[in-house]
Amino acid sequence: MNMRPTDLGSVVGAPVISLRGVRKDFSGHRVVDDLSFDVARGEIVTLLGRTGAGKTTVLNIIMGTTGIDAGAVRVAGADPFKEFKSLKGRLSVAFQNDRLLPWRTTVENAELGLLILGEDRKRARAKAIEWLANVNLAGAEDKYPHQLSGGMRQRVSLARALAVDPELILLDESFSQLDHVTSRTLRRDFCKVAREFGKTCLIVTHRIDDALEMADRVIVLGPGARIMLEMPLAEARIDQQTRDQCRAQIETALGGKDEADES
């Protein structure tokens, strides 16, 4: 696999994402209130919260599509809003719904980001095919999105995000529209690939299982995107007892059990 060298699992050096005292109001309503956190290189962090907690606003701020009213944001060393173009190729996003272009085949969708980055057409095609194989979609290259199942389309979306070899991958409820079996397998597959290539990931979700199965660390957000709980989860991924304890703590921080979770 032809990837940029990344500092696998390292937490030293400048964080890839850094938010300091971030505030954002919409029509006089404070959606994000004094939020600060860091995400280190190679780390997989989950931003967990109920609907309306301001998760998507935080994600939009990190993506650079929404500006802030106070505080400071740095993503890969740049201000994502003011230096929007400087993050070209360094950040990619997998959205809640697959957002595939219906007129492009699977491989054409997967190579889209590479073509935008100015990659040579042949090399872009080769990389896209390779990434489709990585997400278990070999043989589906020439199919159009409407010919694929929901899970397969989401895999194409992940391949498209991963193919550009970004420093940072943002996942916005990327598995929440899938059934539990598909969602669990995709989460596992994604984490395997992300860890193998040392990608920094910020996963925005409302499902506790997403956090417990994928993240090195969880940040639980309450109303106004205030941090209710922040804790490491690396051990919870392998130890059932720790996992149950973490789940209980997260549920308490969220103010109750999440019915969306499967277990």
Add this chain to the structure above:
Amino acid sequence: MQGFNDQVIEAAHRRTVPGSRFAARAANLLARSTVRETAATTIVVLLLIAAMEVASWYVPDYIMPSPEAVSAAIWRLANTDYIHVFATLGRLAAALSFSLVAGVLLGLLMALSPLLRPFIRSLVVIDTGIPALSWILLAVFWFKNPETRIFFILIMILMPFYALSIYDGFRALPKDLVDMIESFRPSQLQTLRYLIVPHLVPYVILTTKSVIGYATRMVIFAELVASALGVGSRMGLAQSTFHIDEVLAWTFFLVVLNIVLQLLVTAIEKAVLGWRQETAVR
């Protein structure tokens, strides 16, 4: 991983089997309705020919000639007046192409420039309100050259259709897809190339499909008033010299031309929009 892959394929298969049956049933229904439609069209054409024949027994030739006389006129005109057919087709192609390009550009300008939008929109809306006859009469006063007249008339009539369609198409651009492509930080040209233009292609084709029959009628009408060359002018000449068989022969040609043009656009639609999912409603 492999197990899951099999599961996905199996699930997809489970989903596609009833869908395939449904699609096969829909295709079968469609085939049967096509046969019915062809049979109905044939019956209607035969009845019209019979009505022409019967009418020709009771009225003079300059009111209703026999189908045989019309067939003879078709053969005669095909050998002598093909230059007029080419002139009409050339004018139609040139005006349609120019209207398409200019209309698409106007539509994009309307969509992309909030500053210019109200001005262009007002112009386009005023243009759609002006009757075709007004443009034809004005063109005769304003331009000496018949080609300029016909070109002007056609673009003034056709261009607004494209401009409004493209503007509406742009407004229907899914925000989800815009956000997705912007997450890769593309240039404006790349957004245009990978998202906007492909999204607008169906709108261009559907507009062409809608206006092509209208455009054919307008070019004939414009030629009748503004030129001595072309099918419209020949129809005018035939009418003024009481050659009703030639008027009917040209009419027959125009009906066939319209069918051919519709088939051509449908073929282009199938080739360009092959990615679209076929849907059928029970």
